[in-house]
Amino acid sequence: MLVAGVDVGNSTTELAVARLTPGAAPDFLGVWRTATTGAKGSTACAAGVSELVSRAERRLGEPVHRLLLAELDPVDTGLVELGHLEELDLARNAVVRPVSETPSGAGAAGGRLRRLGELEGDPGPEAVLAVVLDEDFEDAAAALRAARERGHRIAGVIVQGDDAVLIGNRFDRALPIVDEVPDAAILPSGALAALEVAVAGASVSEVCDPLQLAELLRLGPDEARAARHAARAVAGRRTALVVREAGMAGSAAEAIDTTVRLLLADGTAVVLDEREAPPPPGSVTALRGAAGAHEQVLDAFWCRLPEPPEDPGLRRRLQRRRALALAVLARGDSSDLLAVLAQRTPGGAQVVCDESNAAVLGAGTTPRAGTTPFVIDIGGGTVDLHREGLAVITAGAGELVTRICQGLLGVGRDAAERAKRHRAARVETPFVLHHEDGSRSFLGEPAPPVALGHLCVLAGGPPEPLESTLAPEVWGGLRRSAKQVVIGRNVRRAIDAAGGVPRGELVTLVGGCASDAEVIDAVAAELGDLDVAVARGNVLGRHGPRAAVAVGLVLAYAAGS
């Protein structure tokens, strides 16, 4: 009779099939895995499980008789952009950030927005920021020269297209000119605005100062909060544009919830402070506010995006962004999934034990592991610590690291997943790669033009470009920091909650993330002061750290049947 242990994870579903013969140890015939379909424990997961079972049956030429599962609690992971919520809450200030890569001139300027056509008349007493829309750069420069000759005080220029240098060269090379402002056409004519261009390699220094920005935009003392938020929103960028829009409703802005509130086990409610470390598992029972509503919470983990000390501009952008990486583990109900899966095999489907017991049993199949007193299962959604008679489950693992990579790189989930797992390099020239350790290597064939200047994932094939121009050294440090901050810290939280690990003890790591050498390094560094040995599981001696739970479910079933 064939049975299959099914580990439905937050990211990956694994299936271990074994033949059970009375009086003999299970004969494991293979392990299969696929991406989890739907939220962990939901009926949507049945599609992925069924596909795996079909693959196994085709390969083995024999039907699976029974499916064996563990209790399933889902984890919700995400990024909460607190800084972005504050920008929406800017009261009477609208922030526009031009994507200008080739601005002209340097310095900060404030004034009233005026279209080129509006500068054909007599000058007013105030400085103006001229707005160039679809005019040809030669015509725009001529119009600006003529306006200045008529007495208009042109303090800066905002250009919709990519013509800043061309206009600057024909009008005034010193004047700050920002371009590639996609929404220039809807900028309110007559409104006060401030813009700044920093010299190449630097970031703005005046409009990111709330007092100077308030001066440029003539903000009153009652608008100090808006000035602070607007200044923070443009910090760390080479070019910035802030437009003051009169008449934006303050009441609408106040309706935006920019906080995350925690309901604690002692009945109190507190506002989440992202600078504070998360409390031990079991302390938070519910969440409210900007992160959505979560009930029956078992654990909540959060951290800020890692910040690179060697890149002050990026560091400031991350600080003002205030992105909160958040993972919430809630009690789940997988009875519906079980009912659906029970139809898939003649012997039905059943819950055999909890995940921790299964993981311990699975990790114990590692050669020389013995009884594996401490097993840490690092999966997609949780870091689980298992020891005899005790399990601690903490929210936040590989998937949260992926979300952090996604937030840092500005890419989709699949690209972030690959960037998390593989080294990266920047294509410096068509033939030269700049690696994370600062070394260079030469390409036999020129890199594709779209990869030039970009950070690229090196996964064995041609460089895979990411939408990022981060220095490889900076990115490598951020990626490792993300693993340290999420997985390293969660391993520590789990160990602390379990009462610690005796000195000299063996800690065996299993789970998908344990196949990542950087994760092993992060855990070993986190546990450095505990004097423990950190080893990677090798389930059944051939599957590496993967499939421990799926294999353990079969072992638990065999032991009980």
Added chain:
Amino acid sequence: MSDPLVLALVAPDVPESALAALLAGFEEESVPLVVERAEGTAHELGRAAAARALLGLGLGLDAREACAVLAAAAAADYLGTPLAGVRAFAQDAARIAGRRPLRRPAIPEACS
């Protein structure tokens, strides 16, 4: 006179408007470009230009298209465009010379 960093060889029948767009693209990127008139197809001109350019990047323009050729891989065009798109092409070619990412549509908020 010193050799050009980037050289564009332009066929006689390329209109002045395309030449102006080529120059504007390089000027916007603040990358110097030397332009000469010569006979040949875009690829032939690009290849000849790459052989003479100090940065190993040559541009060729004929009445139909424009291309960029790398001296170290001169058998094929590295970048190309119909003549109507020469302004954006010129900025991208200038970015290759300047080791910067090519122009792309605006991307969502990222930290780079």
